Amino acid sequence: MKILVTGAAGFIGFHLSKAILKKENEVIGIDNLNDYYEQDLKISRLDILKEIDGFTFHKLDLKDKADVDTIFEKYKPEYVVNLAAQAGVRYSIENPYAYIDSNLVGFMNILEACRHFPVKHLLYASSSSVYGGNKVVPFSTDHNVDHPVSLYAATKKSNELMAHAYSHLYGIPTTGLRFFTVYGPYGRPDMAYFSFTQNILSEKPIKVFNHGKMERDFTYVDDIVEGIDKLIPLAPEANSDWNESENDLSTSFAPYKVYNIGNNNPVPLMRFINALETALGKEAEKIYMDMQPGDVMKTYADVSDLERDINFKPSTSIEDGLQKFVDWYKEYYQV
Structure with missing residues (x-):
């Protein structure tokens, strides 16, 4: 397969590219190598790829x-995995326009390129943040997601809406x-x-928000990939x-689907911190x-449709995953 991966120097993009390259697929990676976090880490990932x-x-x-059009015209990818995005909930409060440029304008250009240079399948990164203020758990792809609590979440929900429109209008299969x-x-x-790892090893304090009374469905990157x-x-x-x-809201009359990819096992923040302390011995x-x-x-995350469709469910425990990290x-x- 010939696969275009955007955000290839990013965290998930790097791991995904490495995995699909090992199956002797061709990967065209693109990334703007921005300075949202240390560029040396992005360069290290690229050097490996x-x-x-x-x-x-x-x-x-x-x-x-x-x-973007030049890349599509030159390589004519069969599949596109769009992982390039401006990430981070708190950063979106301080730098809102970075999210408009990357997550909306950038994604629009990917959709247009897939329209003019047809692909077999476009997959794109959304986020659990689209569930916003929802109270019912586990979060299901059949739940309404119209109440975001950050601009980042709003841009990810927008991506899903934009993808659906293009799936309907132009028959582009999107996930x-x-x-x-x-x-x-x-x-x-x-x-x-x-x-936290940096601070603990440097003997600096860590900030525990909401006094530790939070839970996250931590998902190890190999499971995501x-x-x-x-x-x-x-x-x-x-x-x-x-x-x-009658039908799941994550499906449609268009060739469109949305999946949760999570561990289906929320971890209390204090258990996460304890597991990290154990792994660090400090x-x-x-x-x-x-x-x-x-x-x-x-x-x-409710991942029942993921299990049904591909017979897969993330399963790495927080203790094992943090030890590997x-x-x-x-x-x-x-160190």
């Missing part, structure tokens, strides 16, 4: 439509992937597990008999703080 046969990389920004708190080696330094890999060839089909009162100094704007109390961290940063 460039050593694998079948990988081609282009530095470009998705908001530059002409550059949205609602990721739940992804973690692991070569992860994002802005994520709690990464910054396996789910995406299995979904790439599974393009959704239109259901001409679709009825919103106790954290904790500063307990109030809930931050844009945060939610709990995330919990810590082992990588100590080796990479020579």
Whole structure:
């Protein structure tokens, strides 16, 4: 398969590219290598990918439509996995326009390119954040997601709406992937597990929001990658008999589908911190703080349709996953 992966130098994009390259697929990776977090980490990921046969990389920004079209016209990818996005809930409160440029304008350019240079399947990163203020758990793809609590979440919900419109108008098979708190080696330094590790090893305090009374459906990156890999060839089909009162809201009369990819096992924040302390062999100094704007109390993925369609369910425990992350961290940063 010839697969275009946007955000290939990013956390999930790197791991996905590496996995599908090992199956002797061709990967065209693009990334703008922005400075949202340390660029050296992105370069390290790219260096690994460039050593694998079948990988081609282009530095470009998705908001530059002409550059995106040039890549599609030159390589004519069969499949597209759009993982490039401006991430982070709290950052979206301080830098809203970064999310408009990357998550809306950039995604629009991908949709237009898929329209003019037809692909077999477009998969794109959504987020568990689309569930916003929802109280009913586990979060199901059949739930209404019209109450975001951050601009980041709103842009991800917008991606799903834009994809549906293009699936309907132009017959582009699209699949949205609602990721739940992804973690692991070569992860994002802005994520709690990464910054907590840095602070604990440096004997600096960690900030524990909402006084530790939160739960997250932490999902190990290898589980995320396996789910995406299995979904790439599974393009959704239109259901001409679709009825919103009878059918799952994550499907449609268009060739459109949305999946949760989460561990289906929410972990209390204090258990997560304890598991990290155990992996590091060191106790954290904790500063307990109030809930931050844009945060939610709990995330919990219903993955029943993922199990049904690809016979897969993420299963890595937080203890095992954090140990693997810590082992990588100590080796990479020579701690």
